[in-house]
Amino acid sequence: MITTSNEDRFRVLDGQYERDILPETGHILKGQKSRYQTDMDSPEAKLLIEQRQALVDNYLQGQETNFLEKMTTRLDEYFYRVFEKSIAARKMVISGSPFAIIALGGYGRKEQCIHSDIDLLILFDKSIPPDVEAFVQELLYPLWDARFEVGYAVRNVNECIKMSFERFDILTTVLDARFICGASLIYSAFMEKFRQQLASKHLKPTLNYLYENGEKRLADFGDSSYLVSPDLKSGFGGLRDYHTLLWYAKIKSNIKFRRDLEYYGFLSHFEYENLEDALTYIWDVRNRLHYISQRKNDTLHFEHQAEVAGLMDCADMSGLPQVEVFLGELHEKMDFLKQIYQITFEDIVSTCRVKKDAVAAQPTKTDGLVVKKRRLCFANTVSILQHPDLLLRIFLESGQTRIPLSVEARRIASEFRHLVDDDVRTDPGCVKIFKRILGLSLWKFNVLNVMLSTGILAQFIPEFLPLVHKIQYNQYHLFPVDKHSIRCVQILNNFKDPGDTMMGTLYNSVFKEIRNKNVLLVAGLLHDIGKSDPAKEHSRRGARIAGPVVDRLGFSPAEKEDILFLIENHLFLAKTATRRDIFDEETAVYTAHKIGKIRLLRMLFLITVADSKATGPKAWNDWTENLIKDLFFKTMSIIKTGELASKKTQRLIEKKKKDVLALLRESWREEEVTRQLSVMSRRYLLYVPPQNIVDHINLFRNLGDREYIWQITKANESDMRTVSICGKDKPGFYSKLSGVFFQNNIDIVGSQAYFLGDSHFLDIFNVRPPQDRLFEKEKWEKAGQDLSMALEEDHYLDSVLEKIPTEVTISSGGRPEPNQVRIDNETSSFFTIIEVLTYDFPGLLFAVTNTLYRAGINVNVAMVTTKVDQVMDVFYVRDIEGDQKIESEEKLNQIKTAIINRLPQIQSKEVMNEKN
Amino acid sequence: MKKIEAIIKPFKLDDVKEALSEIGIYGMTVTEVNGYGRQKGHKEIYRGAEYVVDFVPKIKLEIVVVDDRLDETVETIRSATNSGKIGDGKIFVLPVEQAIRVRTGESGDDAI
Secondary structure (H helix, E strand, O other): OOOOOHHHHHHOOOHHHHHHHOOOHHHHHOOOOOOOHHHHHOHHHHHHHHHHHHHHHHHHOOOOOOHHHHHHHHHHHHHHHHHHHOHHHHHHHHOOOOEEEEEEHHHHOOOOOOOOOEEEEEEEOOOOOOOHHHHHHHHHHHHHHOOOOEEEEEEEHHHHHHHHHHOHHHHHHHHOOEEEEEOHHHHHHHHHHHHHHHHHHHHHHHHHHHHHHHHHHHHHHOOHHHOOOOEOOOOOOOHHHHHHHHHHHHHHHOOOOOOHHHHOOOOOHHHHHHHHHHHHHHHHHHHHHHHHHOOOOOEOOHHHHHHHHHHHOOOOOOOOOHHHHHHHHHHHHHHHHHHHHHHHHHHHHHHHOOOHHHOOOEEOOOOOEEEEOOEEEEOOHHHHHHOOOHHHHHHHHHHHHOOOEOHHHHHHHHHOHHHOOHHHHHOHHHHHHHHHHHHOOOOOOOHHHHHHHOOHHHHHOHHHHHHOOOOOOOOOOOOOHHHHHHHHHHHHHHOOOOOOOHHHHHHHHHHHHOOOHHHHHHHHHHOOHHHHOOOOOHHHHHHHHHHHHHHHOOOOHHHHHHHHHHHHOOOHHHHHHHHOOOOOHHHHHHHHHHHOOHHHHHHHHHHHHHHHHHHOOOOOOHHHHHHHHHHHHHHHHHHHHOOOOOHHHHHHHHHHHHHHHHHOOOOOOHHHHHHHHHHEOHHHHHHOOHHHHHHHHHHHHHHOOOOEEEEEEEOOOOOOEEEEEEEEOOOOHHHHHHHHHHHOOOEEEEEEEEEEOOOEEEEEEEEEOOOOHHHHHHHHHHHHHHHHHHHHOOOOOHHHHOOOOOEEEEOOOOOOOOOEEEEEOOOOOOOEEEEEEEEOOOOHHHHHHHHHHHOOEEEEEEEEEEEOOEEEEEEEEEEOOOOEOOOOHHHHHHHHHHHHHHOOEEEEHHHHHHHO | OEEEEEEEOHHHHHHHHHHHHHOOOOOOEEEEEEEOOOOOOEEEEEOOEEEEEOOEEEEEEEEEEOHHHHHHHHHHHHHHHOOOOOOOEEEEEEEOOOOEOOOOOOEHHHHO
16 A cells, blocks of 8 residues: 655555565665665666656757656556566466556656656455565665655555545545556456445545545645745645546546546536646646756745746746746646636535535525525526626625635636626626625635636726736745735725734724725725836836726725825835834824825725735734834824824925025025925924024034034014024933023023934023123123033032922912913823923923923923913923833823922912902 | 844834945844833823833844954944934844854854
8 A cells, every 4th residue: 555655655564564575664765875786787777767867858858748648658667677577576476466566646647747756556366475575676676776756555455445445545546546567457356346335335435535635735735826835736726636626536427537527527628728738837847846856846945936937938028037927827827726626626515515405596686696506606698698797796696695606607707707898897886896895805705806716807907907916026925916905905804803902903993984995995906006017116106007997986086086095105104114213203294294184094004004914924023013003103193183294384394494495595505404404303393483493503503512502692673582502412401401591580481492303402492681781791601601510510400499489479360270280191102291381480491391300301392482471381201211202100190290399389469468 | 253133223224234234244134023121112092992012113133243343343233223312222242152154064254
């Protein structure tokens, strides 16, 4: 008997022969030199090796057809020669123990690739003579020495039949059994007995085996046609799919050859031709792979693909890389084998698994469609001619009822697909059906894939055709573009189900907020439509190609604009998340500005996730998910606040940039100013007047190595001073600055603080000048000295703290509002926003900012305004420790309390009077 | 021989690669990693649900260099990734006992 793997091969032999004949055979099979040197001189084996070499050479030069059969014949001839010359064989025949040499498995099917296994059965009628040992030595040792992978078994008829029905892997090799030489009567008697037993009591279990084995294979190997390294034999889409059909046909109708598949009605003529075509191609690939690997190898590893493509000599007319043309063709053929398997699978199900009562045709709610044997079918072909929309409706019905199309229905849909013409494509009813089908494309039951394989999808959207079997050769893209696009739609639909993960919940809640799901799904289906031409930038090209499709699908101009935006920008979020600093607010502002609308952000987010997930594990993992999610949240809050990314903001900023350019025209080169402006934050550009920006740009230029530089200007109309300051960012600087002003009796009326890039700050203070105008210059110098001291000695200003009043009496009437501190931790993803509402008093800004600084908080942005005597201070702060917003509730409360405690009691004059 | 392990911000990878190739260092191993140091994870609230990010996404680079290229390499990585901010990353240097090129069997400095 025979098994397929080396490890098994001898273990399952008859114990006696295993030990006696082949004490160390494992070694030989693992490729070591044999110690049976005498057999190395076998002229028969030498001839075989020479013949094989010549055959392979010719074949690889394209001069050999029917290579597999010729390989088989050479092997057969070897066995004839050895059998004829063998004295051991003659002895056994003479002593009344004739036997047959039988080819099994692939060798039996005459499908011998360069390094395929050779499986042999030496079959005796009843008893097995001991001479067989010598015969096997003569027959097989030369082959092993020549590194052929030969497996064999010595059995008598009865035990062989018994084992066939006990073990499925033996049964399938016996199904392929072919007589080579010896006593043909033993072979025919064996086959007759085998067939008779199969038909009488083993039919159903065998078919069940076939069915279950297929299921198991899919679970073990996965969908091979979409793996980076497809398995040409055992994977789904591999040769095993065809073997399964062949075995099924042999079991059911006792067919002899592959050709019979059509004659016995297992395949249509068209299907049979496609099968031949696909098999020839895959065998060619397999032979080349064997040749390159110099051994039996059925996994087409990524590293081998380019080399095999070179040997396959793929026509390269489209300018595509040869390997992509090759893989595209291979996927197409493997896809066909997969369909063949589906046909087989359904046939097996309907022969042995469907109950009798389900056989009668049942009507469906769509006229012209019926259900037979749990499969959806067309009631008749005439109605398709009259109502070509049935070619779409059948998929809608299938998606809704979750009943698959019958093989016949697929065949008909495929052969009638030309009926889906421009009239159907633009018919509002059909368009509506199509959109509903899109919504029904789910993981477990994906009707869109069937629509693709029948050709109806590419017929309905002809722009989709160039994507079919379109390969992108890298380790990143697992699927051809057509399948990838459909997977993307599937994943989008699957967001309907939140699942039990945190991220599932997020995708689900974002999905639920999308009002027009059709916009999302069509954008998902068409997002890669531009990939038909690899030379072009596919996103923009895709948006152009999608335009007419979207028009035909009857979307409104606004919807169309959304879909084209999503297609054109489907890589934007992923690119931004990985290539820019998402912890920088400017990145989110930039993203928000580009996307503009919350609606679009939501859809773009989901398409980004679905696209990445549909690409393969290398494009999607927790790491990428985290980055993209973070950018989504951050951008969302920027768009929601509207402050920094709205159109109005954009207009204001553009105008301000122009003003600054005009003001600096004489002293600066335009590019230099533009460069300076480009690194300034939007918040800064939005709120700071042009003249102050000009001051800052000049200051920044003169900063050099100094810690800071300031400029004091006198306002023309009022008695106020503006202090513009630029310096290197250092926690506490802003607090120290306000402390120094307080110390020198400089009254702060308003102030703004910003950061410039990663390492500098720009502040503006509007102040009342010192009371002593005569020595103003000296006063400012003194303030400058104090600031230098404060920067050097962190607690230099501590003594000033005592001068902050503990009580403030306000002059306006009525009860004073109590001091208020509000903390907003939701509006911004980058900053904790602290608002302080109080009445003005000397040292107020110092009181608040010093409290923050001592609590380990840095003020990144500040906006301080005074209205009469009421003050509103807004601070955008971050934790100094982690340079990020404050997350801990506890810390937020501590800060709030600390500020409240630092602020003086507020009393009004009236209250004071009442007291008196 | 020394092994340099650098944890950097994801978007700085291209800068580092470029800077290293300018000084003739072409080989490195790049891994996407998550972690935290002084820069911690954070949480976001969406539709009332909290989404906690425990770790900050980073890139880990591993480069093995001969001893006399160490300082230059470390300095190149540092200056390419330094923005003066928290979260810029860290660079670790470890001794390497041996290196072997699989194909040729060369070992030591020749294998780098």
